[in-house]
Amino acid sequence: MSLIQFEDFDIAKETKRLLADKKGIGAVASFTGIARDFSGEKRVSKLEFEHYSGMAE
Template sequence: MTSNVTVRIQESDFDIAGEISALTASRTDIGAVVTFSGICRGGEGSDATTALTLEHYPGMAEAEIGRHAEEAMTRWPLTGVTVVHRTGRILPGDNIMVVLTASAHRQAAFQAAEFLMDYLKAHAPFWKREETAGGTDWVAAKTDDDDAAARWDK
């Protein structure tokens, strides 16, 4: 991975402002940082999520996310990319992941962040188990996520 791409998978929470500071430290060529943060949603009623458990294939997940981050760096004029994704048991309101894309201009940063999010939702090697009052089930892939990711095919 290039020095301006950071990919981490971890159980512990992260600080979004700290991640932005690390991405932009000592840089004067950055005019835009787009931040997407995924947060565990709860809800109301009997089917409300009470927790998520995220699992991954260590080594493979980092490499695959890194490969897509590097692709974003070549497709858009980016100055840096950071992807941090949590695993383990996550409660409603907790951070799940953050994608940061930095560029001299906002359009590239927005497009690259959207590209990375579509990949993460559709193809990243994570497995998600959802807990509700009614029990626990693995979350199935969604056709909408696959369709969103397919629009970036060359």
């Protein structure tokens, strides 16, 4: 499951919700980041997100 949102959230609550019906989970990996507004002299106008569904769900 991938989710991109602007609203604040509680990472512990979201992790608990995602794992509620799962068995045999050995680890959870997550990423939270901040994008800069400029790259050199150019203004950053978008952020591309790619994932492999079979590994990211």
